[in-house]
Amino acid sequence: MKVKVNEKYNFNVDINNDEITVDDQMLSVDSRKLADGHSHFIYDNKSYRIELVSENKADKTAEVKVNGRIYQVTIEDQYDQLLKQLGLDNSQSSKVKEIKAPMPGLVLNVIVAEEQEVQKGDSLLVLEAMKMENIIKSPTDGIVKKILIKKGDKVEKNEILIQFS
Template identity: 60%
Template sequence: MYKVKVNETYEFDLSAVNDTLQLNGQAVPVDVRELQDGHLHFIYKNKSYNAEVVSENHENKTSVVKINGKLYEVAIEDQFDSLLKAMGMGAGSGKTAREVKAPMPGLVLNINVAEGQEIQKGDNLLVLEAMKMENMLKSVTEGVIKKINISKGDKVEKNQVLIEFV
């Protein structure tokens, strides 16, 4: 499932299930053919469209797409982006992340950092057990731990602030 935003105006959910395009939960008949070098041709509602990816920004997951000569800015968010956003670590947060939130309800099994500790991007912060699975939460930023709001053995709720950065 992808969340798609076009020109900062139109938002919809998009997924492909068994080679069928789903738009906001409804099956949408679309015939798509990849041509070459980022060019596509598709038929939607008996109309023909030519599409070309003009530019891509992989860091913030946006693209500029030209469809029948008109430019559109498209932002795409997958389930992992949604999870990171729920944890307060969404795309573009990079060095400005201020907190880590629980992505789901769970039990804190281990805390691998301490208040005042300097951390780097990718460092292991804590282990959260949810649905009988251990999930290692890692830092998406570098910085210093300001406050740890939980202890080993605590039960946490989704979106609860676990760790704050300076």
């Protein structure tokens, strides 16, 4: 499996019973499970206290505390790798490339800027329709590539408002 730490460091990890191989190098590790989500490892004559802070099984991500320092960990197993090779990985399929107007209306405010990184649920713009203000939120994580509207613009239903890269 592939393990990514802090979106920066990549490792190929194989765990077979008590044998751990990282990047084709066998590691001699003495480990003990202490309590739920807590472990203790000794590797290369150094002691490591490990705590599972949080885990998202759907995204295969976790937050792990090692000797007081927190690390973000992402795991990609053999099935994820196969789906990616076939072009069927859901990380790409769930990406939204554009935001369209859900109804005709008037753009009251554009909250984001081009090249801005947004998270799922972040407010993008305010659209007035039928005397009601509607906050249009991002359906996905991404970077705003282009904003095709400005404050004061009248838009039609399904008109493209924002594009993501």
